Amino acid sequence: MEAISSSKLVPAHITKLSTPKQILSFNPNNRLISVKCSSSQGSKRESLSISSCDLTDTRHVPVGGQLISGSARSRNPVGKTFSSSGVWTLDQHVSESSSQVTEDKVGVLLLNLGGPETLNDVQPFLFNLFADPDIIRLPRLFRFLQKPLAQLISVLRAPKSKEGYASIGGGSPLRKITDEQAQTLKMALEAKKLHANVYVAMRYWYPFTEEAVHQIKNDGITRLVVLPLYPQYSISTSGSSIRLLQSIFQEDSCLSSLPVSIIQSWYQREGYIKSMANLIEKELKSFSKPEEVMIFFSAHGVPVTYVEDAGDPYRDQMEDCISLIMKELKSRGTDNDHTLAYQSRVGPVQWLKPYTDEVLVELGQKGVKSLLAVPVSFVSEHIETLEEIDMEYRELALESGIENWGRVPALGCTSSFISDLADAVIEALPLATAISQENPTKKSTSAESDTNLVRYVLTLFFGSAVAFVLLFFPKLASTFKNYI
Numbered sequence: 001m002e003a004i005s006s007s008k009l010v011p012a013h014i015t016k017l018s019t020p021k022q023i024l025s026f027n028p029n030n031r032l033i034s035v036k037c038s039s040s041q042g043s044k045r046e047s048l049s050i051s052s053c054d055l056t057d058t059r060h061v062p063v064g065g066q067l068i069s070g071s072a073r074s075r076n077p078v079g080k081t082f083s084s085s086g087v088w089t090l091d092q093h094v095s096e097s098s099s100q101v102t103e104d105k106v107g108v109l110l111l112n113l114g115g116p117e118t119l120n121d122v123q124p125f126l127f128n129l130f131a132d133p134d135i136i137r138l139p140r141l142f143r144f145l146q147k148p149l150a151q152l153i154s155v156l157r158a159p160k161s162k163e164g165y166a167s168i169g170g171g172s173p174l175r176k177i178t179d180e181q182a183q184t185l186k187m188a189l190e191a192k193k194l195h196a197n198v199y200v201a202m203r204y205w206y207p208f209t210e211e212a213v214h215q216i217k218n219d220g221i222t223r224l225v226v227l228p229l230y231p232q233y234s235i236s237t238s239g240s241s242i243r244l245l246q247s248i249f250q251e252d253s254c255l256s257s258l259p260v261s262i263i264q265s266w267y268q269r270e271g272y273i274k275s276m277a278n279l280i281e282k283e284l285k286s287f288s289k290p291e292e293v294m295i296f297f298s299a300h301g302v303p304v305t306y307v308e309d310a311g312d313p314y315r316d317q318m319e320d321c322i323s324l325i326m327k328e329l330k331s332r333g334t335d336n337d338h339t340l341a342y343q344s345r346v347g348p349v350q351w352l353k354p355y356t357d358e359v360l361v362e363l364g365q366k367g368v369k370s371l372l373a374v375p376v377s378f379v380s381e382h383i384e385t386l387e388e389i390d391m392e393y394r395e396l397a398l399e400s401g402i403e404n405w406g407r408v409p410a411l412g413c414t415s416s417f418i419s420d421l422a423d424a425v426i427e428a429l430p431l432a433t434a435i436s437q438e439n440p441t442k443k444s445t446s447a448e449s450d451t452n453l454v455r456y457v458l459t460l461f462f463g464s465a466v467a468f469v470l471l472f473f474p475k476l477a478s479t480f481k482n483y484i
């Protein structure tokens with residue numbers, strides 16, 4: 001698991017206290033007021049700010065133990081809980097540590113993409129998606145075009161997207177499935193003796209992130225674990241949601257001191273890998289000659305520039321993830337051929353290769369007869385599994401000479417998987433630190449507000465003008481044709 005303190009939002013490192021002894025203290029109302037830690041190694045001392053929203057002051061207390069960087073490949077690096085009274089004891093990595101927590105009100109925030117619930121929601125949903133600077137990454141100079149472009153592209157793409165959503169029942173199943181995952185995770189945590197409220201925050205549709213955060217505040221949550229429902233980290237998915245969350249928290253003096261632990265990615269967790277291997281093994285058995293089936297991992301793509309220019313770890317994590325799943329399968333005696341390709345590209349730029357549609361055709365031409373598609377970047381059924389893989393790619397594969405087609409279902413509420421997510425939450429809990437820690441909220445001055453207002457008016461004016469031009473000059477608009 002890659003868990004980092006909330007103030008460090010870079011994707012590629014794990015930051016954790018290596019061998020701390022933590023003693024959490026409480027005020028007479030049983031609210032957490034301080035954390036004392038000492039290291040058995042007696043090494044470097046750090047200062048950690050922990051406070052509760054119920055308290056008026058924020059205390060800085062010494063924290064023992066080294067801050068270390070872990071490898072993204074290390075599996076289950078932190079600890080486990082096993083006591084009903086909320087006493088955590090960490091595993092062999094931190095075997096000398098113990099922490100006591102009483103009456104801490106724990107929240108778990110699940111981050112997800114969100115999807116239109118009806119066909120009327122499709123265009124505004126697409127607007128929200130394309131208005132995200134982590135989805136359409138414009139150079140800083142052209143940022144003022146973000147919203148007009150989002151308006152244009154969403155209007156142009158909506159008819160095609162609507163067709164897709166209509167073919168899977170008229171809307172996205174994402175909200176329903178994510179709510180079920182939240183409920184199942186809550187029960188799994190209860191079973192492991194951790195009482196927690198579980199919230200859902202969608203990035204582009206209801207329930208929006210702002211709503212979930214509002215609820216967290218109303219409920220008086222005093223310790224929060226943030227868990228994106230994407231196994232691998234990408235700037236465009238977990239990154240975007242985490243950045244939004246960070247900006248909401250920094251704007252709010254109470255939230256900015258709430259101890260938060262963010263699990264950035266978790267594709268390498270043993271529970272997830274084993275759950276994926278179970279699903280693949282089960283589905284292979286439905287073929288008449290399982291050993292001849294090509295295991296075809298199809299991951300959601302991202303533009304190449306994300307990886308090559310912006311440092312998105314997504315491709316590396318995806319490749320690592322596939323090799324861990326294949327290693328697990330091999331250890332069980334399943335040694336099929338496998339391949340990885342990227343699906344769902346949108347827009348005129350180059351995306352990660354190879355492309356799923358092209359590879360399917362090539363495999364058919366090479367004489368592959370049996371293929372098992374494995375969606376691997378997302379843990380619920382959604383439009384890209386139900387429509388793109390089950391309909392479009394299946395048809396393409398059969399046309400290309402593949403005779404036997406199968407598809408592994410998304411993990412959904414599979415119990416071994418949800419149980420592993422619960423372990424991830426429990427392990428991340430002691431790492432919670434305030435979001436404000438290294439990044440205090442910057443209040444804008446009135447001069448800045450004036451500048452912002454001028455910038456806003458200019459943006460609105462030029463943005464609308466550009467959108468108008470693009471809308472009424474179809475040749476120019478054809479630059480954006482590939483978004484349709």
Ligand SMILES: C=CC1=C(C)c2cc3[nH]c(cc4nc(cc5[nH]c(cc1n2)c(C)c5CCC(=O)O)C(CCC(=O)O)=C4C)c(C)c3C=C
Nearest residue numbers: 115116135161172174234236237300302346377378382383
């Ligand atoms: C245009 C850029 C996009 C990037 C980059 C991108 C990355 C990305 N997305 C997912 C997961 C999902 N995306 C979904 C829908 C969706 N995504 C884009 C665009 C980008 N995604 C669009 C335009 C849409 C809308 C559907 C369509 O018109 O094609 C969904 C589906 C939600 C649902 O309603 O079922 C998911 C899930 C990942 C994992 C990812 C990068 C790793």
Ligand SMILES: [Fe+2]
Nearest residue numbers: 113300344384
């Ligand atoms: Fe997407």
